[in-house]
Amino acid sequence: MDRNIRAHFEKVIALAHARVTDVRVLQNDVTPNRGILQLRGKHNERDVWLKEIVAPSRKLYSYYLLDLGSVIVGFDNYPDLPALKMKFGKDYRRHLGDLVPHRHGKAKKTVMLTSEYGAEEFLENLDQLANS
Amino acid sequence: MSAVAVRNDLLNVAKKFGDIDTVISDALRRYTIDRCAERIEKARAKIREYEKKYSVTYPAFARRVQMDAKFLRRIETKNPVWEEDAMEWQYRIEEVKEWTETLERILKR
Numbered sequence: 087m088d089r090n091i092r093a094h095f096e097k098v099i100a101l102a103h104a105r106v107t108d109v110r111v112l113q114n115d116v117t118p119n120r121g122i123l124q125l126r127g128k129h130n131e132r133d134v135w136l137k138e139i140v141a142p143s144r145k146l147y148s149y150y151l152l153d154l155g156s157v158i159v160g161f162d163n164y165p166d167l168p169a170l171k172m173k174f175g176k177d178y179r180r181h182l183g184d185l186v187p188h189r190h191g192k193a194k195k196t197v198m199l200t201s202e203y204g205a206e207e208f209l210e211n212l213d214q215l216a217n218s
Numbered sequence: 219m220s221a222v223a224v225r226n227d228l229l230n231v232a233k234k235f236g237d238i239d240t241v242i243s244d245a246l247r248r249y250t251i252d253r254c255a256e257r258i259e260k261a262r263a264k265i266r267e268y269e270k271k272y273s274v275t276y277p278a279f280a281r282r283v284q285m286d287a288k289f290l291r292r293i294e295t296k297n298p299v300w301e302e303d304a305m306e307w308q309y310r311i312e313e314v315k316e317w318t319e320t321l322e323r324i325l326k327r
Contacts, residue, residue, distance in 0.1 A: 165283075
């Protein structure tokens with residue numbers, strides 16, 4: 087499994103170098119069952135924050151584009167209250183801890199459920215996302 | 219048992235300390251114990267960092283961002299990309315558990 091995680095992280099880093107400037111890999115640590123990748127970069131004047139965690143049986147991710155510390159657009163699957171309510175309605179308390187892929191809009195004022203998102207997709211679509 | 223290549227000069231020195239199989243097994247055991255302990259300490263340091271940053275333990279943090287709108291708003295004002303921290307926080311807790319189990323297995327043998 088670690089070979090797959092390593093190869094995936096290397097692919098993401100290579101793509102980041104192609105799509106983003108000032109790439110800094112803050113963490114790239116893989117052990118047999120799990121791995122964590124965190125990088126920062128610039129897209130035009132904006133900040134790209136990317137973190138991906140691969141653990142047994144699941145992937146956690148957070149891909150954000152920020153302007154002076156304010157969110158322009160972001161994708162993550164960490165369960166927060168609005169995303170849980172949107173996905174599970176009144177029943178959301180029975181799903182605490184469930185991963186919920188979602189998208190945050192400008193200044194996090196909007197939330198939209200999405201399908202599972204990937205670092206490659208995020209990096210490939212940065213131009214479009216920056217203007218969304 | 220596995221065969222591994224070891225540098226001859228090191229092997230010759232190691233032989234001076236006793237039966238070579240025992241010396242190598244002891245060295246490998248010591249090495250793995252140290253590396254596990256390092257991993258555990260590194261993960262614990264990260265957990266302490268997050269606990270200090272958010273002034274709560276992870277279970278309380280996770281519960282409140284999922285149930286307490288006021289808490290969530292406060293967190294988002296301080297750190298709009300708190301999810302990055304939350305997911306690593308959880309990851310480090312799991313990491314401590316895994317490496318501790320590995321360490322205990324080594325120490326029992």
